[in-house]
Amino acid sequence: MTVEIPIPTDRPVRVRIAPSPTGEPHVGTAYIALFNKVFAEKNNGRFILRIEDTDQRRSTPESEQAILDSLRWLGLDWHEGPDIGGPYGPYRQSERTELYREHAKYLIDEGNAYYCFATSEELDEMRATAKEQGLRTAYDRRYRDLPREEVERRLAAGEPYVVRLKMPLSGTTRVTDGLRGDIDIDNAELDDQILLKSDGFPTYHLANVVDDRLMQITHVIRAEEWIPSTPKHVLLYQAFGWEPPVFIHMPLLRNNDKTKISKRKNPVSLEYYRTTGYLPEALVNFLARMGWSMPDESEKFEYREMLEHFDFGRMSLGGPIFDLDKLDWLNGMYIRELEPGDLVARLQGWLLGSGYLSAVAPLVRERIKRLGDFIPSTTFFFGGFDPLPAEALVPKGKERVEAYRALRAVTEAVDSMSTWDEATIEEALRAQVEATGFKVRDLFMMVRLAVTSQKATPPLFESMAVIGKARCQYRLREATNTLKP
RNA sequence: GUCCCCAUCGUCUAGAGGCCUAGGACGUCGCCCUUUCAAGGCGAUAACAAGGGUUCGAAUCCCUUUGGGGACGCCA
Numbered sequence: 001m002t003v004e005i006p007i008p009t010d011r012p013v014r015v016r017i018a019p020s021p022t023g024e025p026h027v028g029t030a031y032i033a034l035f036n037k038v039f040a041e042k043n044n045g046r047f048i049l050r051i052e053d054t055d056q057r058r059s060t061p062e063s064e065q066a067i068l069d070s071l072r073w074l075g076l077d078w079h080e081g082p083d084i085g086g087p088y089g090p091y092r093q094s095e096r097t098e099l100y101r102e103h104a105k106y107l108i109d110e111g112n113a114y115y116c117f118a119t120s121e122e123l124d125e126m127r128a129t130a131k132e133q134g135l136r137t138a139y140d141r142r143y144r145d146l147p148r149e150e151v152e153r154r155l156a157a158g159e160p161y162v163v164r165l166k167m168p169l170s171g172t173t174r175v176t177d178g179l180r181g182d183i184d185i186d187n188a189e190l191d192d193q194i195l196l197k198s199d200g201f202p203t204y205h206l207a208n209v210v211d212d213r214l215m216q217i218t219h220v221i222r223a224e225e226w227i228p229s230t231p232k233h234v235l236l237y238q239a240f241g242w243e244p245p246v247f248i249h250m251p252l253l254r255n256n257d258k259t260k261i262s263k264r265k266n267p268v269s270l271e272y273y274r275t276t277g278y279l280p281e282a283l284v285n286f287l288a289r290m291g292w293s294m295p296d297e298s299e300k301f302e303y304r305e306m307l308e309h310f311d312f313g314r315m316s317l318g319g320p321i322f323d324l325d326k327l328d329w330l331n332g333m334y335i336r337e338l339e340p341g342d343l344v345a346r347l348q349g350w351l352l353g354s355g356y357l358s359a360v361a362p363l364v365r366e367r368i369k370r371l372g373d374f375i376p377s378t379t380f381f382f383g384g385f386d387p388l389p390a391e392a393l394v395p396k397g398k399e400r401v402e403a404y405r406a407l408r409a410v411t412e413a414v415d416s417m418s419t420w421d422e423a424t425i426e427e428a429l430r431a432q433v434e435a436t437g438f439k440v441r442d443l444f445m446m447v448r449l450a451v452t453s454q455k456a457t458p459p460l461f462e463s464m465a466v467i468g469k470a471r472c473q474y475r476l477r478e479a480t481n482t483l484k485p
Numbered sequence: 486g487u488c489c490c491c492a493u494c495g496u497c498u499a500g501a502g503g504c505c506u507a508g509g510a511c512g513u514c515g516c517c518c519u520u521u522c523a524a525g526g527c528g529a530u531a532a533c534a535a536g537g538g539u540u541c542g543a544a545u546c547c548c549u550u551u552g553g554g555g556a557c558g559c560c561a
């Protein structure tokens with residue numbers, strides 16, 4: 001493919017990865033980070049990490065830390081970020097809220113944005129109407145031209161409000177994508193985008209545009225799912241009187257059924273890949289092969305080789321399926337090439353180091369008579385795991401479909417947990433005893449079998465805490481699938 | 486439903502109009518090596534979504550259809 005990505009000559013290339021700290025460190029984040037980093041370094045530029053924690057309800061410091069740790073584990077380290085600082089900080093959006101408010105105010109004063117007092121009930125109604133009439137936008141702009149006095153009155157009365165961008169009512173907006181060329185969108189397709197939420201925090205759209213500008217970002221390399229909102233961003237840049245950056249939309253990683261990669265159908269947590277024993281360089285190599293190829297079609301190459309040959313012209317745009325079989329093969333190649341001493345070091349850096357061992361050891365201390373018993377009694381902490389057939393998972397006296405529903409409920413409960421420790425796990429699982437109507441013994445045995453593939457194990461909640469959320473989720477999901485009628 | 490993106494073996498991909506009778510890799514299946522299992526070697530399997538153009542010539546350029554995906558949140 002012929003692509004020409006414009007590179008500014010008067011200022012350095014600066015790109016960013018902008019994860020939202022709302023859950024597991026995601027494999028898609030690593031994918032996008034990799035291509036940002038390699039593009040930056042190919043062009044002697046800078047790769048910036050910015051935390052997009054403007055969702056006050058869902059963002060957590062633990063998630064932020066997990067993301068930083070995972071990206072570092074992969075070697076995708078950054079030149080500027082919340083932990084190491086840099087000349088354009090702060091790099092955490094929650095610490096920049098004043099900036100967004102000022103910018104929103106500017107747009108209001110210039111007549112490019114307005115206060116909107118629609119309640120969520122009003123919005124629900126509008127969405128319903130829009131759906132009914134097959135309209136392209138949901139919000140009917142009812143507060144767009146409110147008389148100034150009424151706006152003042154409502155503000156003075158302390159009514160909650162959001163700030164919306166005034167979209168042009170006609171015409172088209174052109175988005176230029178570095179890989180796809182020009183995309184023209186009819187402005188009538190665009191909603192008056194919310195810029196400032198009623199909690200005073202910015203939406204992604206505002207924060208992203210303001211920060212990319214202030215942080216001198218030259219190229220926005222992000223996932224394809226952003227294409228539909230890019231015209232809104234372009235219009236926002238225009239409203240500020242700014243030159244937009246170059247947009248490059250990467251293909252989306254896919255599940256086996258071609259849908260956007262998701263935790264329901266794939267392990268997506270980087271934590272899963274680390275604890276299951278993938279080598280970071282193998283994962284990076286694999287991610288690099290998603291949509292991109294070396295000029296000589298090598299399958300196995302390290303980051304520095306990718307860097308040497310990197311060119312967006314070698315991207316293919318079809319969404320690649322995340323094929324774990326091929327990852328396994330690649331990972332095996334990397335392991336085989338390790339010197340024996342290096343392999344030992346890797347094993348110790350993985351779960352055979354004293355840190356993990358000291359979490360496991362207390363759990364079996366009372367259950368082993370000889371040190372040698374440690375190995376057979378702890379295999380499932382390390383990956384020694386034999387998925388059980390459906391018959392083995394269904395509790396006596398229960399139907400398979402009942403077991404399926406109960407285990408699915410447990411899996412979903414686990415998905416939605418944001419902290420992972422013994423007490424929280426116990427709380428979540430006990431709640432499922434109520435919800436499913438299973439006996440404590442039946443439900444917990446089923447979960448135990450799903451998570452450890454053993455009948456006799458150390459206490460369930462402690463074991464799950466040590467095994468870690470990512471692997472528990474994967475094993476629960478697999479067991480649920482085998483029970484699926 | 487509306488808008489947008491995408492389209493080569495099951496999967497990841499090579500392919501910039503003649504080098505394509507479409508190449509490589511994973512997977513699968515055979516054979517070899519081997520005390521076992523891996524690994525390795527050799528081989529097989531398998532794709533240009535369809536139809537119209539353009540051209541002396543199309544996997545490659547254009548159009549239509551079909552298929553797949555994404556977006557339509559006070560999530561990012």
